[in-house]
Amino acid sequence: MPTNKQRQDAARRHLERQLQRRAEKDAARRRSTLIASVVGTLIVIAIVVVFVVSVTNDNNKGGAAAGSVPCSFTRAGSAAKKVDLPKSSVPGTGTVGVRIKTTQGNLAVSLDRASAPCTVASFVSLVQQHYYDNTPCHRLVTSGIYVLQCGDPTGSGSGGPGYTVPDEATGNETYPAGTVAMARTQQPNSGGSQFFIVYKDSPNLAQHLGAQQYTVFGTVSSGLDTVTKVAAGGTASGTDGAPKLATEITSMTLTK
Numbered sequence: 001m002p003t004n005k006q007r008q009d010a011a012r013r014h015l016e017r018q019l020q021r022r023a024e025k026d027a028a029r030r031r032s033t034l035i036a037s038v039v040g041t042l043i044v045i046a047i048v049v050v051f052v053v054s055v056t057n058d059n060n061k062g063g064a065a066a067g068s069v070p071c072s073f074t075r076a077g078s079a080a081k082k083v084d085l086p087k088s089s090v091p092g093t094g095t096v097g098v099r100i101k102t103t104q105g106n107l108a109v110s111l112d113r114a115s116a117p118c119t120v121a122s123f124v125s126l127v128q129q130h131y132y133d134n135t136p137c138h139r140l141v142t143s144g145i146y147v148l149q150c151g152d153p154t155g156s157g158s159g160g161p162g163y164t165v166p167d168e169a170t171g172n173e174t175y176p177a178g179t180v181a182m183a184r185t186q187q188p189n190s191g192g193s194q195f196f197i198v199y200k201d202s203p204n205l206a207q208h209l210g211a212q213q214y215t216v217f218g219t220v221s222s223g224l225d226t227v228t229k230v231a232a233g234g235t236a237s238g239t240d241g242a243p244k245l246a247t248e249i250t251s252m253t254l255t256k
Helices: 004-064 117-128 203-207 224-232
Strands: 068-070 089-091 095-102 105-112 139-143 145-150 179-182 195-198 216-222 248-254
Touching: 089 117, 095 117, 105 117, 105 224, 117 216, 117 248, 139 224, 145 203, 145 224, 216 224
Parallel strands: none
Antiparallel strands: 068 089, 095 105, 095 248, 105 216, 139 145, 145 195, 179 195, 179 216
16 A cells, blocks of 8 residues: 555656646647747738739839830810820830831831930820821921921811820920921920921921920931922922822831
């Protein structure tokens, strides 16, 4: 029969085993809680990273990418052809090629985004919306300045896209043969869809509006002889009017 001391020792050992098992269980719970906390934190960090990357990509896709330029296109008047406004954030570097087919021959122009990003963006937008297809070149000037003006679907010289394009001239423009520039009134920021092609050096163009020059946004890369052929035919009357050799833009397409 066990003595009191033996019973006490057995009870103490039993209690010690219980305390040890309890301590092991508590340690296991603490480890599980710590692991769960770490995993939860990592999941939250991963979600935040994915969100930031997603928002950044969406902003870039929306036109706010590095190198973009803000443009303000303002609704004005009625549109000769219904078109959407260009995007308000546009590329500010590179060139764009446009092939112009006319009833008198074809030509190609290279548009310079760096010098006139908003004007180029508007022009490209109109080309993509077929605004210029089947429109006349309504004005030829053969004295003082030497230009063929196009881009008004009405052929009246007053038609536009229903919005205005901001001026992007520097005041230092020159207008050698092959220049492509935006037509405008004497009011600031009044350009729209009408443009002119200079077929012979025209330094007098730089004097018409003082410091507010015509925005130059491209050059003729091939086919200037098409314009000089139209110019050689003269105008219907005087030196400033509709070309005798009727000229219609049948289509414009982007080439790069």
